[in-house]
Amino acid sequence: MPVDCIDIQCLPREWPDALPTWSYNTCAVIDLVNRWLPRRWRSPPPIPEPLWRQTLAAYPFLARLEAAERKRLRWLSSHFLLEKEFHPANGLSFDDGMALAIAVQACLPLLYMHAPSGQPVRHPLRVLDWYDDFVGIVVQPGAVLARRKSVDGAGVVHHYNEVLAGEAMDRGPIMLSWDAVQGTPEETPGGSNVVIHEFVHKMDMRNSRYGDAPDGAPPLPDRFMGTHSRTEAGRLWRHTMEQAYEAFREAVLLAERFGGEKPWLDDYAATHPAEFFAVTSEAYFLHRDQFANAFPSLLPLYDGFFRPGTLEP
Ligand SMILES: [Zn+2]
Numbered sequence: 001m002p003v004d005c006i007d008i009q010c011l012p013r014e015w016p017d018a019l020p021t022w023s024y025n026t027c028a029v030i031d032l033v034n035r036w037l038p039r040r041w042r043s044p045p046p047i048p049e050p051l052w053r054q055t056l057a058a059y060p061f062l063a064r065l066e067a068a069e070r071k072r073l074r075w076l077s078s079h080f081l082l083e084k085e086f087h088p089a090n091g092l093s094f095d096d097g098m099a100l101a102i103a104v105q106a107c108l109p110l111l112y113m114h115a116p117s118g119q120p121v122r123h124p125l126r127v128l129d130w131y132d133d134f135v136g137i138v139v140q141p142g143a144v145l146a147r148r149k150s151v152d153g154a155g156v157v158h159h160y161n162e163v164l165a166g167e168a169m170d171r172g173p174i175m176l177s178w179d180a181v182q183g184t185p186e187e188t189p190g191g192s193n194v195v196i197h198e199f200v201h202k203m204d205m206r207n208s209r210y211g212d213a214p215d216g217a218p219p220l221p222d223r224f225m226g227t228h229s230r231t232e233a234g235r236l237w238r239h240t241m242e243q244a245y246e247a248f249r250e251a252v253l254l255a256e257r258f259g260g261e262k263p264w265l266d267d268y269a270a271t272h273p274a275e276f277f278a279v280t281s282e283a284y285f286l287h288r289d290q291f292a293n294a295f296p297s298l299l300p301l302y303d304g305f306f307r308p309g310t311l312e313p
Contacts (some may be wrong), residue, residue, distance in 0.1 A: 035082065039125045044082040047074055047100060055100050058182075061286050062104055069111055072124070076110060077103040079125055085135050092141040092178060102137065102181060105195035108285055109203075112307040114221035116206050118230070120309060130203055136173035143177050166194040168201035171210060192266060193282040200281040204274055216241055216273035221308040225300065240301050245276045248295075264294050281306075 035042075052074060056063040065073065080103045088094035110127040114120050121127055144164045151157050165180035180194040204214035217238055224233035252270040254260040269279035283291040284302045292299045303310075 039079065039083075039128065040123050042079065042082060044078040047078050047081075048096075051097055051100055054097060055104055058101065059105065062108065072111055073104055073107055076107040076125070076128065079128060080107050080131070083128065083135070084131075084137055087136055087138045087173075089138055089140050092139055094139060098139070098178065098181075102139070102176065102195055105181075105193065106131070106199045109196060109200065109281070109306055112309050113305075114308050116203075116219050118219060118222040118224075120222075130206070131199065133171045133202070133206075134169070134173050138173055138175045139181075140175060140177050142179045144175065166198040168198040168205070170205045170208065170212075170214075174198050174202070193286055196282045196285055197278045200278045201274065204277055213272075214274040214277075216245070216275075216277035218277075218305065220305060224308070225304040237301065237305075240297050241273065241277065244280075244295055244298050245270075245273055248276065264290060 056070070062070070062073070077100065081099060084103075086094060086099050086102070107128075110130060113127050113130065115126050116130055144167075146162050146164050146167070148160050148162050149157060150160075164175070165177045167175040169175075176194060176198065180192075183192065183194075200218075201214055203218045204216060207217055207219045208214050217234065220230070220233045220237060225236060227233040227236055248263060248265070249270045251260075251263045252267045255262045255267075265283055266279050269276045280291065280295060280298060281302065283294070284298075284306070288299075
């Protein structure tokens with residue numbers, strides 16, 4: 001399933017056909033007041049219990065969470081729903097369950113994270129700062145065909161189409177294909193999850209200058225894996241990721257050229273370091289044991305990034 005976020009030039013920054021703000025069926029005035037309040041003072045509408053249970057049942061990797069984790073995820077998701085606006089496109093019929101399905105998967109990586117600054121969060125809701133550079137989430141019924149343009153080394157311009165299941169725009173909205181969101185992630189080899197994929201791209205972009213492509217190196221938490229400086233932490237991250245990425249690319253090439261066994265993970269991860277980070281993150285959250293077997297060097301790295309608080313003595 002192709003999922004890309006690197007070349008964003010063909011997607012509009014504004015979405016002129018956006019539908020009214022998602023309000024979770026609450027009074028618009030209360031909704032507006034809530035949005036203006038500091039996050040810790042907001043009181044988002046509670047997620048109805050039947051809807052919550054239905055969502056957990058639809059995504060078994062969520063149901064496997066500990067009770068305390070599910071409680072925290074539900075709380076984060078309710079605030080996420082208050083902060084974001086969903087824009088169904090191309091006639092997609094959109095409902096509460098669909099919004100919640102996207103919210104919980106977007107919030108899953110945040111459960112234990114530090115703030116984008118690297119520091120532990122003073123208030124647990126501050127982890128939502130990772131997604132504070134955008135509001136809109138465009139939901140398409142299915143995959144989207146994007147027109148792309150690239151220039152090769154000889155200066156020749158190439159035009160081509162790319163099928164997208166999702167797209168994250170730097171300082172802009174996220175686009176998701178509902179077909180891909182509601183897929184059967186547990187049964188997909190390598191564990192595909194378009195929501196985690198695109199929101200991890202958002203994390204990655206926090207370390208990129210505006211207009212630059214993400215590179216698979218997000219801002220890291222303070223004292224990342226026992227390091228003593230940001231430089232040391234960044235060097236450790238990049239070195240470990242580069243080695244794993246190159247080994248994966250080689251395995252993909254061997255399978256393609258010589259008929260070797262295909263790697264367990266989706267080979268789309270071999271297209272770019274940012275895609276490697278996003279696709280391996282999907283696997284980290286969906287299939288931790290298989291991920292650990294396939295990428296033993298990445299498990300402590302990702303634990304250090306996504307779960308820094310749990311690793312401290
Ligand atoms: Zn991608």
